[in-house]
Amino acid sequence: MAYIRKRNRKIFLIFMMPAVLVLFGTTIYPMLYAGYLSFRSYDLAKLFVPRVYVGWANYREILSSSEFLHTLIVTFKLMAMTLSVQLVLGVGIALLVTQRLPGMGVARTLLLIPMMISPVIVGLVWLFLYFPELGYLNYFLSFLGLGPYAWITSTDWALWAIAIADIWQWTPFVMMGTAAALTNLSPEPFEAAKLDGNSPFDVFWRVTLPQIRPVLISLMFLRAIDAFKIYDIIFVLTKGGPGDTTEVLSMFIYRQSFTFWRMGVGAAASFVSLVIIVVLITLFFKSLNRDPHQA
Amino acid sequence: MSSIELKKVVKRYGAVDVVHGIDLEIAEGEFVVLLGPSGCGKTTTLRMIAGLEDVSDGELSIGNQVVNAVAPKDRGVAMVFQNYALYPHMTVRQNMEFALRPLRLARSETDRRINETAVLLGLDELLARRPSQLSGGQRQRVAMARALVRTPDVFLFDEPLSNLDAKLRTQVRLEIGKLHKRLGTTIVYVTHDQVEAMTLADKIVIMQDGHIEQTGSPQEVYTRPRNRFVATFIGSPAMNIVPATISDGKLVGDHVSVEIPERFKKRVQAGQKVEFGIRPTEISLLDGAEQATATARVEVTEYLGDEALLDLRIGSQELIAEVPANQCPAEDAEVRLRFNPEALHIFDAETGMSLENQAR
Numbered sequence: 001m002a003y004i005r006k007r008n009r010k011i012f013l014i015f016m017m018p019a020v021l022v023l024f025g026t027t028i029y030p031m032l033y034a035g036y037l038s039f040r041s042y043d044l045a046k047l048f049v050p051r052v053y054v055g056w057a058n059y060r061e062i063l064s065s066s067e068f069l070h071t072l073i074v075t076f077k078l079m080a081m082t083l084s085v086q087l088v089l090g091v092g093i094a095l096l097v098t099q100r101l102p103g104m105g106v107a108r109t110l111l112l113i114p115m116m117i118s119p120v121i122v123g124l125v126w127l128f129l130y131f132p133e134l135g136y137l138n139y140f141l142s143f144l145g146l147g148p149y150a151w152i153t154s155t156d157w158a159l160w161a162i163a164i165a166d167i168w169q170w171t172p173f174v175m176m177g178t179a180a181a182l183t184n185l186s187p188e189p190f191e192a193a194k195l196d197g198n199s200p201f202d203v204f205w206r207v208t209l210p211q212i213r214p215v216l217i218s219l220m221f222l223r224a225i226d227a228f229k230i231y232d233i234i235f236v237l238t239k240g241g242p243g244d245t246t247e248v249l250s251m252f253i254y255r256q257s258f259t260f261w262r263m264g265v266g267a268a269a270s271f272v273s274l275v276i277i278v279v280l281i282t283l284f285f286k287s288l289n290r291d292p293h294q295a
Numbered sequence: 296m297s298s299i300e301l302k303k304v305v306k307r308y309g310a311v312d313v314v315h316g317i318d319l320e321i322a323e324g325e326f327v328v329l330l331g332p333s334g335c336g337k338t339t340t341l342r343m344i345a346g347l348e349d350v351s352d353g354e355l356s357i358g359n360q361v362v363n364a365v366a367p368k369d370r371g372v373a374m375v376f377q378n379y380a381l382y383p384h385m386t387v388r389q390n391m392e393f394a395l396r397p398l399r400l401a402r403s404e405t406d407r408r409i410n411e412t413a414v415l416l417g418l419d420e421l422l423a424r425r426p427s428q429l430s431g432g433q434r435q436r437v438a439m440a441r442a443l444v445r446t447p448d449v450f451l452f453d454e455p456l457s458n459l460d461a462k463l464r465t466q467v468r469l470e471i472g473k474l475h476k477r478l479g480t481t482i483v484y485v486t487h488d489q490v491e492a493m494t495l496a497d498k499i500v501i502m503q504d505g506h507i508e509q510t511g512s513p514q515e516v517y518t519r520p521r522n523r524f525v526a527t528f529i530g531s532p533a534m535n536i537v538p539a540t541i542s543d544g545k546l547v548g549d550h551v552s553v554e555i556p557e558r559f560k561k562r563v564q565a566g567q568k569v570e571f572g573i574r575p576t577e578i579s580l581l582d583g584a585e586q587a588t589a590t591a592r593v594e595v596t597e598y599l600g601d602e603a604l605l606d607l608r609i610g611s612q613e614l615i616a617e618v619p620a621n622q623c624p625a626e627d628a629e630v631r632l633r634f635n636p637e638a639l640h641i642f643d644a645e646t647g648m649s650l651e652n653q654a655r
C-alpha cells in the first residue's frame with residue numbers, strides 16, 4: 001500500500017468503504033452475532049422473553065442430545081457414501097476421457113454440466129425422477145420387472161437417493177481435477193512400462209495412482225467440506241425424512257432455528273459445525289505438507 | 296541379441312509421410328547410430344522399432360520375425376528415453392524392480408540382477424534414492440540400468456546424452472561404448488551429434504527428411520560421402536563446397552582452378568557443372584614457389600591451440616581452412632593455397648551425388 005500517497009488515502013478509504021461494509025454486514029457481523037446468540041436463550045416463539053445469557057448451556061444441550069449425535073452420524077455416513085463413489089467413478093471416468101479416442105473432448109465437456117446446475121435444481125430434477133408414482137426411475141425400472149421403489153419415502157433408500165443425486169452432481173468435479181492431473185503426467189514412464197510389459201493393473205496402481213495421489217487428496221477434502229455442509233438437495237428431496245433418516249447437521253441447524261425458533265441452540269450448532277470444518281481443513285493442509293512426493 | 300531389418304518402412308501421420316520407405320539392415324550385436332538433423336525422423340524410426348508407433352507401410356523384422364503387429368513387450372527391446380522416463384515416486388531399486396516385474400522372477404533372482412546391474416553402472420550406493428535426489432548423469436545411468444536389468448535382445452537409445460553437460464557427455468559416451476563391448480547387445484542409438492556417432496558406431500545411418508542418405512562405417516561416411524549432404528554434415532568444421540565447371544581437365548571456379556585428380560577424369564565431361572568439396576584440414580598454405588591452387592585473403596583467424604581456423608575469401612567464395620597454429624597468418628594477409636588432390640570430392644551440381652566410385 002506504499003504507493004498510496006497521503007492525500008489519496010482519504011479517497012482510498014472512501015472507495016473501500018462499500019466493500020468493507022458489505023463484507024462486514026453479510027459475513028462478519030452475522031458470524032459475531034451468531035456467536036453472541038449461541039450463549040443466549042433466544043426463542044423467537046416467545047418474543048417477549050428477554051434473551052438471557054445462559055453460558056455454555058446451549059452447547060451442552062447439543063453435545064449431549066442424541067438427536068444432534070444422530071445428525072452428525074448421518075452427515076458422515078452420507079459423506080462416506082458420496083465421497084467413495086465419487087472418487088472411484090471420477091477417477092474411472094477421468095481415465096476414460098483422457099484416452100486419445102474420438103469424441104472424448106466433447107464427452108469431457110458434457111460431463112461437466114451437472115456441476116454447473118444449482119443444487120436446488122438438481123434436487124428438483126431428481127425429485128421428478130424419484131417420484132413414487134409418476135417418476136421416470138420407477139417407470140424405466142418397471143421394464144426390467146423391478147420396483148416400484150419408494151425412493152425418497154423409504155428409510156432404506158432415502159439416504160441413497162440423496163447420495164445418488166449428489167454423486168451425479170459432483171462426480172464431474174472429481175473427474176475434471178483427476179483428468180487435469182492425468183494430462184499433466186509425463187508420457188514417457190508409461191511408454192517405458194509398455195515396453196517392459198507391465199500390466200495395465202500394475203501401471204495404474206504403481207505408476208498412475210501414486211503420482212496423482214496429492215491431487216486426489218485435495219479433491220476429496222474439498223468434497224468432504226462441501227458434503228459436510230450439504231443442505232439444498234436434502235431440503236428439496238426429503239426435508240430430512242422419512243423420520244430423521246436423512247437429517248444431516250445443516251438440517252438440524254435449520255430445524256432448530258426456523259422450525260422450533262430456538263435461535264440460540266441453532267447458533268451453537270452452527271459453531272460446532274464450524275469447528276468441525278476447521279479441523280477438517282487443518283487436517284487437509286497437514287496432509288498436503290506431509291506428502292512425500294512434493295519434495 | 297537380435298538382428299533388425301527394415302524393408303521399405305513408412306511412417307505416415309495423416310496425409311504426411313515423415314519416414315519415406317527406408318531400408319536398413321542391422322546385424323546381431325551391431326552398434327548402429329541413426330544420425331541426422333532435428334526433425335529428420337530418427338526418433339520416429341526408433342519408436343517404430345520399439346513398437347511405440349505403428350509402421351504405416353513396409354515390413355519391420357526383429358530376429359528374423361516380422362514384428363509389425365507384435366506388441367512392444369514381446370519384441371525383446373528396451374529403451375533409454377531422452378528425458379530418462381524414470382518413475383519419479385520410486386527409488387532406483389524400485390525403478391529396476393518394476394521393469395523386472397513382468398518377468399515374474401524369483402525374489403533372489405530379482406535381487407541378484409538388480410545388484411549386478413547396479414554394480415556394473417556404479418549405482419550400488421544410490422539404490423535407495425529417488426530420481427529427484429540424483430544428478431543428471433546419475434539419472435541417465437539409472438535409465439540405462441532399468442533397460443539393462445531385463446537383459447533385452449535390443450537396446451534403443453534416443454539422444455541419451457542430450458541433457459548432460461559437455462564433460463559428462465564425453466564420460467557417459469565412453470561408458471556406453473564400454474558397455475556395448477562387454478555385453479555385445481544389438482544397439483540402435485539416435486543422435487544429432489556427429490561426434491557421438493563417429494565414436495560409438497559400428498555403422499552410421501545418416502538421415503535427412505525421412506530418407507536414408509548413406510549407411511556405412513564412420514570411416515566410410517567420412518572419407519567417401521555419397522552426396523553433398525553427407526559430405527557437409529559429417530566433419531567439423533564442415534567440408535568446403537565450391538561451384539565449378541569442367542574445362543581443359545580442370546575444375547574452374549570463381550578465382551580457383553584445380554587440376555582434376557586422375558580418378559575422376561573419366562567421370563566428367565567438359566562443360567559439366569559440378570561442385571567440388573575439400574575439407575578444411577586438406578587445405579594447406581604455401582610459402583615456396585609451388586604452383587598454387589588459389590590465392591585468398593584471410594578475413595578472420597581463430598586460434599584453437601594446436602590448430603588455427605582461417606576464414607578465407609576467394610573472390611565471392613568463403614572457405615575455411617585448418618592449419619597448424621604456428622603457420623597462422625595475420626588477418627587481412629594474402630595467402631597462397633594448395634588443395635590436396637587426393638582428398639578432393641566432386642559432386643554433380645544438380646543431384647548433389649558424389650562422382651566417386653561408390654561401394655554401395
Ligand SMILES: Nc1ncnc2c1ncn2[C@@H]1O[C@H](COP(=O)(O)OP(=O)(O)O)[C@@H](O)[C@H]1O
Pocket residue numbers: 308313331332333334335336337338339340
Ligand atoms: N505425432 C506426430 N504427428 C505429426 N507429425 C509428427 C508426429 N511426431 C513427429 N512428427 C513429425 O515427424 C518428423 C520427424 O520427427 P522425429 O522423428 O521426432 O525427428 P527427430 O527425432 O529426427 O528429430 C518431424 O517433422 C515431426 O514434426
Ligand SMILES: [Mg+2]
Pocket residue numbers: 334337338339454
Ligand atoms: Mg528426436
